[in-house]
Amino acid sequence: MIRTALSHMKTESLVAGILLVVLLLLPLGASSWLLSDLSIYFSYALFAASLAFVWGHCGLLCLGQAVFFGLGAYAMSLVTLGMVPGVEGMVSTWLGFAAAIAVPALAAQLLGRFLFHAQGLQGAFFGIVTLAVAFIVERLFINWDFVGGLNGLMNVPPIVLGLNGDGYELWEAVPLYYAALFVLVLGFSVLAALMRSRWGLALKAVASHEMRTKSLGYDTAHYKTTAFSIGAAIAGLAGALFVVQFGFVSPSLIGFGLSAEVLIWVALGGRGMLVAACAGAILVRVLESNLSSVFGDTWLLLLGGLFIVSVMFLPRGLVGEAIHGLDRWRAKRRKGGSTPRGKAVERLSPSEYTAR
Amino acid sequence: MDKPVLELDGISAGYGTGLVLQDLSLTVDRGEVLGIMGRNGVGKSTLLKTLMGLLKVRSGRLTFSGHDLTNAPSYRVAAAGVGYVPQGREVFPDFTIRQNLIMGNLKARNDDIDAAMDLFPVLRERARATGGSLSGGQQQQLAIARALIGRPALLVLDEPSEGIQPSIVREIGTTLKQVSAEKGMTIMLVEQNMDMITQCCDRVVFLEGGRIATSVPAAQLLESPALLNKYMAF
Amino acid sequence: MSSVATIVLDASNYALILLLIALGLAIIFGLMNVINLAHGEFLMLGAYTVLSIQMAGGPFWLGLIAAPLAVGLFGLVIEEVVIRRVYHRVLDTILATWGLSLLLKQSIVLVFGPGSHSIEDPISASVMIFGAPYPAYRLFIMAISLLVVTATFLFFFKTRIGLAARGVIANRNMAACLGINTRNLDRMTFSLGAALAGLAGAVIAPLISLDPHLGLGYLVPAFLAILVGGLGSIMAPVVGAAGVGVTENLAATFLSPVYAQLIVFITAVLVIRLAPGGLLGKKRRQT
Numbered sequence A: 001m002i003r004t005a006l007s008h009m010k011t012e013s014l015v016a017g018i019l020l021v022v023l024l025l026l027p028l029g030a031s032s033w034l035l036s037d038l039s040i041y042f043s044y045a046l047f048a049a050s051l052a053f054v055w056g057h058c059g060l061l062c063l064g065q066a067v068f069f070g071l072g073a074y075a076m077s078l079v080t081l082g083m084v085p086g087v088e089g090m091v092s093t094w095l096g097f098a099a100a101i102a103v104p105a106l107a108a109q110l111l112g113r114f115l116f117h118a119q120g121l122q123g124a125f126f127g128i129v130t131l132a133v134a135f136i137v138e139r140l141f142i143n144w145d146f147v148g149g150l151n152g153l154m155n156v157p158p159i160v161l162g163l164n165g166d167g168y169e170l171w172e173a174v175p176l177y178y179a180a181l182f183v184l185v186l187g188f189s190v191l192a193a194l195m196r197s198r199w200g201l202a203l204k205a206v207a208s209h210e211m212r213t214k215s216l217g218y219d220t221a222h223y224k225t226t227a228f229s230i231g232a233a234i235a236g237l238a239g240a241l242f243v244v245q246f247g248f249v250s251p252s253l254i255g256f257g258l259s260a261e262v263l264i265w266v267a268l269g270g271r272g273m274l275v276a277a278c279a280g281a282i283l284v285r286v287l288e289s290n291l292s293s294v295f296g297d298t299w300l301l302l303l304g305g306l307f308i309v310s311v312m313f314l315p316r317g318l319v320g321e322a323i324h325g326l327d328r329w330r331a332k333r334r335k336g337g338s339t340p341r342g343k344a345v346e347r348l349s350p351s352e353y354t355a356r
Numbered sequence B: 001m002d003k004p005v006l007e008l009d010g011i012s013a014g015y016g017t018g019l020v021l022q023d024l025s026l027t028v029d030r031g032e033v034l035g036i037m038g039r040n041g042v043g044k045s046t047l048l049k050t051l052m053g054l055l056k057v058r059s060g061r062l063t064f065s066g067h068d069l070t071n072a073p074s075y076r077v078a079a080a081g082v083g084y085v086p087q088g089r090e091v092f093p094d095f096t097i098r099q100n101l102i103m104g105n106l107k108a109r110n111d112d113i114d115a116a117m118d119l120f121p122v123l124r125e126r127a128r129a130t131g132g133s134l135s136g137g138q139q140q141q142l143a144i145a146r147a148l149i150g151r152p153a154l155l156v157l158d159e160p161s162e163g164i165q166p167s168i169v170r171e172i173g174t175t176l177k178q179v180s181a182e183k184g185m186t187i188m189l190v191e192q193n194m195d196m197i198t199q200c201c202d203r204v205v206f207l208e209g210g211r212i213a214t215s216v217p218a219a220q221l222l223e224s225p226a227l228l229n230k231y232m233a234f
Numbered sequence C: 001m002s003s004v005a006t007i008v009l010d011a012s013n014y015a016l017i018l019l020l021i022a023l024g025l026a027i028i029f030g031l032m033n034v035i036n037l038a039h040g041e042f043l044m045l046g047a048y049t050v051l052s053i054q055m056a057g058g059p060f061w062l063g064l065i066a067a068p069l070a071v072g073l074f075g076l077v078i079e080e081v082v083i084r085r086v087y088h089r090v091l092d093t094i095l096a097t098w099g100l101s102l103l104l105k106q107s108i109v110l111v112f113g114p115g116s117h118s119i120e121d122p123i124s125a126s127v128m129i130f131g132a133p134y135p136a137y138r139l140f141i142m143a144i145s146l147l148v149v150t151a152t153f154l155f156f157f158k159t160r161i162g163l164a165a166r167g168v169i170a171n172r173n174m175a176a177c178l179g180i181n182t183r184n185l186d187r188m189t190f191s192l193g194a195a196l197a198g199l200a201g202a203v204i205a206p207l208i209s210l211d212p213h214l215g216l217g218y219l220v221p222a223f224l225a226i227l228v229g230g231l232g233s234i235m236a237p238v239v240g241a242a243g244v245g246v247t248e249n250l251a252a253t254f255l256s257p258v259y260a261q262l263i264v265f266i267t268a269v270l271v272i273r274l275a276p277g278g279l280l281g282k283k284r285r286q287t
C-alpha cells in the first residue's frame, strides 16, 4: 500500500517529504551549533522559495527581492523594539510577524500597480526596475536615521510567545530550530498550495502566454500584481524569521547584495521547483560557511561563474536537474514494470506508425 | 541538363513544437518561374521563411546552387543569391526609398540604384519619401526593387498581389516576366491571384498537408478547374 | 549669476556622461535585444584601466585612450563567449550579464582590493566662466563626450554600415534576409557599446573615488534614461539622459543625492506608467 502510494507521488513532493523527515529528525544527532546555523538558513530557504514563486512560477524576474526581505526584517524589528510611532507599547512578536507580511505586500502592490497596469513593463524591464528599486531603497535606508542609518537596528528581541512581549522566549537552539522549520514549512505549503490551485494555474498561463491569456479576458496585470505581493509577503515573513534569530538588521539586508545572493541560490537550486530553490539556498550557505575560509575572495568568483554556467547550460538548476533526472528514472521504471507494450509502440517512428 | 538551382529534400519545419511542413521535397530549375499555390494557412509563407533561414529546419536538406544552406543564417542565404520579398512587404518605414534600396545591397553604386528605379519609375518620382508614406502598391514595388538590387540568382516573392490595385499587379507581373526573360533569373512566386500566376509562371505546384501535392505546367492550369477546386476551394 | 552658471555646467556635465553610458546600452539593446546589466562594470573597468596605467607610472592621457580600446576588446570577447549563446532568450541575457557583473566586481576586488582608489587630476587649472572659476577638466569632459556622441550619431546616420545597423534595429529578420551580416554587426555593436562605457569610466575617473561597486550607481540612471527616452530608438537616450541627468543633478545640488535618486526613480516610473513606450518610443517589431 505505502509503496504504491509512494510510487505515485510526484517526485518533487517525494523529495520534499524526505527532506522534511530528515530535518525533523536532525536534532537527535546534530550539534546545537549546526542547528542554530540551519535555523537561520531556513529563513534564507523561505526567502528563496518566495523568489522561486515569483520568478519561476509567475515569470517575474525580480532583481530586488531582498527589498521585501529587508522590509519584513525592519518591520519586525521596529515593532518588537517598540519604535512604531504612536503604538510604542505594542511589542508583540505576533504583531511583528503581521507587519512583516503586510508592509512588503503593500509595497509590492503599489509597485505592481505602476509597473504592470496599462501596457506594463515586459519581463526584462520589470527586472531592471526592480534592480533600481533595490539600489535606491538601500541608499534610502542607509541615509534614514530613524532606522539606524548605516548601522541599522541592534538588539532585536527573539520570538516571544506571549501576546505582548511577555512569556516564553525562543532562543535555545532546539526549540528555535523547530520554530524556524515550522515557519518555513508553513510558508512553503502556502506557496505550494497556491501554485497548485486554479488561480496558480491561471498564473502559470499568464506567465507563459501573456498575450493569449489577456485575449481570453484575464486581467493579467491584476494576476501579476497579486502574485508579486504574495511573493513579497513571504519574503517579508522570511526576513522577520531571520531577524528574530539574528537580533540585528542593517541596510545590507535590503539591497542589491542580498538580492543578488538569493537570485544565485534560486538559479543554482532551480527556479522551477520550490523545494529545489530552498535546497539551493541551504546548500550554498552550508558550502559557503565551510568553504569560504578555504577559497577566500575567490569563493564569490566561483559562485558567479557557476551562476553564469547554470544560466547558459542548466536552466533547471543543479538540484532541479537532479530531481528531474530522478523523476525520469522513476517514470521509466514504472512504465517498464507495468506496460511493456506501451514501450513497444513508443519505439515506432511517426512514419512507421502512420504506415500501419 | 542543368542541375536544379534549388533543392529541398525532405524538409520538415514549423513553429514551436508543431510542424507545418512535413517531409517536403521540391526542386526548382535554373531560369524557371515557379508558382506556389495552396489554401490560406497551408504553409506557403512557412516554406519561404524556412528557405530564408528564418525558421529552423527540423529534418531534411536545403541546397542552393550547390551550397548546403540547411539552417544557414538568413544573411548567408541572401549572400548565396536569394532575394526575398516577404508577405506584407516589410519595407523600412522610416528609411527613404533610396535608403531602402541600399539595404538590399550595401555596396550598391548610383547606377545600381538607378537601374532599380528604372524597373519601377514611381520609385524615382518619390525617391526622398519614406517607405512608410508609400501606398501598398508602391511599397510592394519598392520591396521587389530592393530584392533585385542585390542581383539574386533566385527571387522569391510571397503574395505580391495581396491588397494591391489591379493595374499595379499587372505592372508587377510584367516586370517579373521581364527580369526572368532578360536576366534568366529563377523565380518562386507564392500567389493566390490566378491572373498573375498565368501571366508569369511556367509551372505551378500545390501545397497541401505539409508537402507538395501536385506539380503542373502553368498552361494546363486554365484547362483544369478540378485542380483549383481540389487545392484552393474551402 | 555665477553659481547658476556652475550649476548648469555641472548638470550638463553629468547629463553628457550619462548619455555616453546610455547610448552604449541603447544600441546594444536596440540591435541585439540584449539588456546588458554588466554595463556599469564595463564603465568600472574603464576607470580601473586608467588606474592601472597610473600605477604603472603612465600618464592619464594614455589611460584615456587605452580604456575604450581595452574595454571594447573585452566586450568583443564576452559577446563571443557568453552573449552569442543566450541572445535569443532575453531574460537569460539579463541573468548572464548580471552574473558577469558579479564576476567582474569580484575580480577587481581580487586584483585591486575592496577599498577605494583615486586618480590624480590631469588638468588642475580652472577657467573663469561668468566670473566664477570652473575646473578646466570638467569642460574637457563635456567636449570629449560631445565629440564622441556626435561621432557615434554620424556613424549611425551617415554611413552605410550605420544604415544597416538601424535597419537591424527596425527589423532584424528582414535586414538579415537582405544579406546584412547580423553576426558581425552584433560583434561590432557590443564592442562599441562596451567601448563607450569604458571611455565614460575613464573620463570620470579623476572626479570620483574608484571602488569595485561604482558601476551600479551609473547603470541605474542610465537604464532609467533609456526607459524614459523610449526603447528601440538610438535618439531616445539623448532625451532620457538629458531629463534624468539634469533632474538628478539639480535635486542632488538642492536636496541630497539620495533624494535625487528617489525623485528620478519616481519620476521615471510615472513617465513609464503614462507613456509605456517612453517619450520617443516606437513600436518595435516582435520577432
Ligand SMILES: Nc1ncnc2c1ncn2[C@@H]1O[C@H](COP(=O)(O)OP(=O)(O)O)[C@@H](O)[C@H]1O
Pocket (backbone or CB within 6 Å): B015, B020, B038, B039, B040, B041, B042, B043, B044, B045, B046, B047
Ligand atoms: N508565427 C507563427 N507562429 C505560430 N504559428 C504560425 C505562425 N505563422 C503561421 N503559423 C501557422 O502555420 C500555418 C501555416 O501558415 P502560413 O505559412 O503563414 O500559411 P500561408 O502562407 O500558406 O497562408 C498556419 O496554420 C498558421 O496558423
Ligand SMILES: [Mg+2]
Pocket (backbone or CB within 6 Å): B044, B045, B046, B087, B158, B159
Ligand atoms: Mg502566407
